[in-house]
Amino acid sequence: MSAPYSKDRAHGKLQVNGHLNKTSITENLDESFEEELNAFLIDENHLHLYDDLTKVNPITTKTVLKCLQARYATEVFYTNAGCTVVAVNPFQPVYKLYSSEIMKQYHTAPHPQESKPHIFTVAEQAYRNVQSQIEPVNQSIIVSGESGAGKTWTSRCLMKFYATVAAAYDSHVANQTVERIESRVLDSNPVMEAFGNACTLRNNNSSRFGKYIQLQLNSTQQITGASIQTYLLEKTRVAHQAPSERNFHIFYQITNGATELERAEWNLPEGAQFSWLPNSDKKLEEDCFVVTKDAMLHLGIDHFIQNNIFKVLSGLLHLGNIHFADSLDESQPCEPLSEAKDFIAVTANLLRIPASSLLDMLRIRTITAGKQVFKKPCKKSECDTRRDCLAKTIYAKLFDWLVTVINESICAISDKWTNFIGLLDVYGFESFPQNNLEQLCINYANEKLQQHFVTHYLKAQQDEYAAEGLEWSFISYQDNQSCVALLEGNPVSVFSLLNEECRLNRSSDAAQLQSRLEKALSHNKCIGRDMFSKLPNFIVSHYAGKVQYQIEDMAEKNKDPVPPELLQLLQESEDSLLKKLFPDENNKVTDVNTHNRTAVVTVVSKFKGSLERLMQILHSTTPHYIRCIKPNMECKAMIFRKEEVLSQLEACGIVETIHISAAGFPIRISFQSFVGRYGIIAPWQSTLQSYIKDCSPAKKRRGNQPFSYCCTILLEVNNPK
């Protein structure tokens, strides 16, 4: 990222890295720029006063960082950065910021933009945009940031804001009958978090899935419903938890919070040990079973179904305790360890499947060749994989089913809502010592969102100024198109090669895949490799930094194979919930072991498809951005680590955003809307009409004219020369 220069710096014409006379100007100004920078920073007492970072002068990463730090020290957590609100996580409750009085203040403010920076300003702006019915009427609030930065917290606050200000107060039915829709929408949070969040090294309540919530508004802008779309649940967590991390919260809730009666029914004796329940001594406030059960009830999941769900979950915990011994004779199936025998019986009982069928499924593979069917004993490692696969398959289906049930409970029928405000809370960029397909998908999603931001805001704004012929010098921003192309492009990309590997119906060789990736994608500057690593790998230069991915297991994870006998077993279950989750038509589920190569639907293809649909929705809405920043990795209150914040600011290109916003036209409304609304003050209506007629085709073509431009027209019409 190059050193920026401010608008004022070059007499209002040159902003950052301007293509115009860039070199000469930067050379001439280097010295005085340094002086100016020091002059700005010298009086530390004034830095926290910068509510809007576009007013900082000069705008540099250092000045922006210093202002955010000064504000944080004075317990000011929100700062405007042009079109974005920067939210630095306080890591402590700040009740005064989110009270219903504060919500109402922002809601009723004549000019919310002039109030103190807040996520409620963004929420209110989006709401007023819907009220004004200016196209595009539907809105999206994109909340981004790394794990633990505060995305989920922010989304929750935004939902509470809308539940307060857009409530159907005047509706008798809504007030008197069962549960009001807004509270039901809010109830979806604890349920989704119990089943989809977990304690990780970086966040005690980390969302292990992405979500897009559409709040549905009627013609008078009251909430009439909502719908939730989820993305890529980290289902592997059910059977594998990294050291010092935990499984999904719900497992701890049932084991800690069940009553005596429930314990007996779900076979969860006090103090029972489960392999898939690590770090259960760590108590979190998220472990509140009563809250989850109440919320489920409000969403229409009655006690009977709840009981059924928790019984199945208990079955999964017991399943995790089934371990096999190595078989000395390959022709014989592996024997379960002696203590595992009880767990087989209990698991089978809780899942209501025959214990013998469960044991067979776990340790014997069925191979179909033409009309012949063979049985082959699995190795110990295969038995473990099949056990884990059973747990992941059930949990993922259960999670999807819950989302469907929640949607049925909160979604309004189509003629009851006209517009929506969408809240997007997706996992942040991830880079661990070991990265695999999960991180590749997550980082791909972040690349797509960054591209949306760049295209939608940075690029679109600059393009429009250029087309308008407005005085403007270009700002170089980090365009991530080549990285996106590397991952998903046509005809060849990381995804296409991974998918091809799955279609080839053979066990994948990581070293071969590495050389295939290298050969086919060498033209793209965003891919590389760690030559010193003995393990096959590739490195992707993401917009937020380089990430090294391990290739071992990647193709297998992409296939995500589910043995057909596993599905058959679940279809035979007598349990009413499992019957719902695995109805008979699942017989048709693609078997990746068969020869039907074209039918393989891989993880990346599915994920890419769902992201494309999300992008289409985002493109059809007016976007708003909230960038959450994690001020320290220990998640401690009032600690601001400059290096950590700096890398997050750089990763999201906030300084470029501030530059463009500082230099650009902040308000833009469609030409037609402008004339429709303000034309009345033009005394010469006919002149106005002819002025519009005379507008150049290029000007007429564009729907969104800068506000200043529209004002000029109005002025000219009012004061004809």
Ligand SMILES: Nc1ncnc2c1ncn2[C@@H]1O[C@H](COP(=O)(O)OP(=O)(O)OP(=O)(O)O)[C@@H](O)[C@H]1O
């Ligand atoms: N505005 C806030 N006020 C007080 N505490 C906050 C605020 N925002 C976040 N936190 C604290 O930070 C923690 C992490 O926030 P959150 O779970 O929203 O992060 P996230 O960005 O959604 O992380 P992940 O991507 O892992 O889900 C919260 O559990 C809460 O304790």
